Amino acid sequence: MLSTPVGAIGSGIGGGVELTLTNIALEMIRRGHIVKIVAPQGSVVKSVPIVEIAGESQIPAQTQTRAEPIVLPKNSVLANMWDYARQVQSDYDVIVNYAYDWLPLYLTPFFNTPIAHLISMGSLTDAMDSIIEQIATNFPQTIGVHSLSQAQTFTFADKCRCLANGMDLSIYQFCARPSNFLAWVGRIAPEKALEDAVSAAKITGIPLKIFGVKQNEQYWQDICQKYPDAPIIYRGFLPTAELQQELGQCRALLVTPRWVEAFGNVAIEALACGVPVIAYRRGGLTEIVKDGETGFLVEPDSVDGLVNAIKQLDQIDRHTCRQQVEREYSQQAMGDRIEQWFRDILAGR
Numbered sequence: 001m002l003s004t005p006v007g008a009i010g011s012g013i014g015g016g017v018e019l020t021l022t023n024i025a026l027e028m029i030r031r032g033h034i035v036k037i038v039a040p041q042g043s044v045v046k047s048v049p050i051v052e053i054a055g056e057s058q059i060p061a062q063t064q065t066r067a068e069p070i071v072l073p074k075n076s077v078l079a080n081m082w083d084y085a086r087q088v089q090s091d092y093d094v095i096v097n098y099a100y101d102w103l104p105l106y107l108t109p110f111f112n113t114p115i116a117h118l119i120s121m122g123s124l125t126d127a128m129d130s131i132i133e134q135i136a137t138n139f140p141q142t143i144g145v146h147s148l149s150q151a152q153t154f155t156f157a158d159k160c161r162c163l164a165n166g167m168d169l170s171i172y173q174f175c176a177r178p179s180n181f182l183a184w185v186g187r188i189a190p191e192k193a194l195e196d197a198v199s200a201a202k203i204t205g206i207p208l209k210i211f212g213v214k215q216n217e218q219y220w221q222d223i224c225q226k227y228p229d230a231p232i233i234y235r236g237f238l239p240t241a242e243l244q245q246e247l248g249q250c251r252a253l254l255v256t257p258r259w260v261e262a263f264g265n266v267a268i269e270a271l272a273c274g275v276p277v278i279a280y281r282r283g284g285l286t287e288i289v290k291d292g293e294t295g296f297l298v299e300p301d302s303v304d305g306l307v308n309a310i311k312q313l314d315q316i317d318r319h320t321c322r323q324q325v326e327r328e329y330s331q332q333a334m335g336d337r338i339e340q341w342f343r344d345i346l347a348g349r
């Protein structure tokens with residue numbers, strides 16, 4: 001399993017992919033498979049063997065324009081990770097790629113061992129779209145995505161395999177009676193539109209707890225200057241065990257993506273704690289939040305929509321939130337989907 005080259009696992013820079021890779025690795029080991037993770041130097045994943053690879057990080061794809069050419073820094077960690085994979089490929093049945101990058105996709109035909117690509121974001125650049133389409137066409141079933149809406153950002157949605165996502169729910173404690181807080185969780189960057197959640201907190205007067213890496217410091221400063229008296233509490237990037245403990249105490253999680261969120265791990269984490277999700281009707285979240293049952297889907301980019309939904313939170317039964325993730329997004333449910341994916345790829349060979 002080759003991780004994202006944008007940062008070490010555990011740094012938070014890899015966003016949801018870090019959690020997704022770790023959860024799948026642990027679940028495959030639980031099912032008796034032998035798993036090795038290949039990741040940038042400094043990566044830490046408890047109880048999974050890791051090969052750490054040195055080299056320069058890849059530029060985050062979401063900061064690039066559509067026409068951006070493929071760029072590999074000298075001594076690229078991505079290139080080094082895939083040279084390692086080339087050398088050891090015959091020891092494995094399947095290689096799983098978690099990077100949203102051109103190189104692993106381009107290398108697929110050069111490998112003897114089949115490669116399963118878990119594409120973690122929607123369409124971002126022309127170069128990525130065309131190489132993903134090429135592999136989706138020539139290596140059927142090998143392009144995995146997290147949601148139908150993510151697949152639909154590509155012209156070849158029908159060639160994508162929808163896997164949803166899943167996580168170890170045992171580390172998420174259900175909280176029946178919350179305190180008077182709202183929550184926002186994610187990489188603090190423009191595409192995640194934290195400012196809308198801050199604005200809703202200011203209007204409702206309900207304090208907003210903010211969790212996540214300040215990936216864009218200037219963006220954070222701009223929000224603090226624009227909303228100096230908003231009731232916000234920055235809690236930093238917490239390990240999952242601590243995050244879920246505080247998240248569970250909140251009345252709702254606000255998810256305010258400006259872009260098509262491929263899935264919405266944070267929404268699953270909140271629901272697992274019994275926390276309703278109020279999200280823009282955009283991207284993978286529309287396939288997770290059951291409007292009026294486990295939260296609310298509101299008009300994208302509408303702060304008023306967020307505020308109105310916050311006022312209706314008493315309608316939501318927090319037990320329903322936990323029950324939904326147990327049914328659809330447990331480690332076991334995801335493990336079944338992943339194992340079947342690998343089997344179909346091997347059968348297709």
Ligand code: HBI
Nearest residue numbers: 004014015016060061099100120
């Ligand atoms: N950018 N180039 C590149 N490669 C990745 O693997 C990558 C990225 N940006 C964001 C990212 N991965 C993850 O944080 C999201 O897919 C969750």
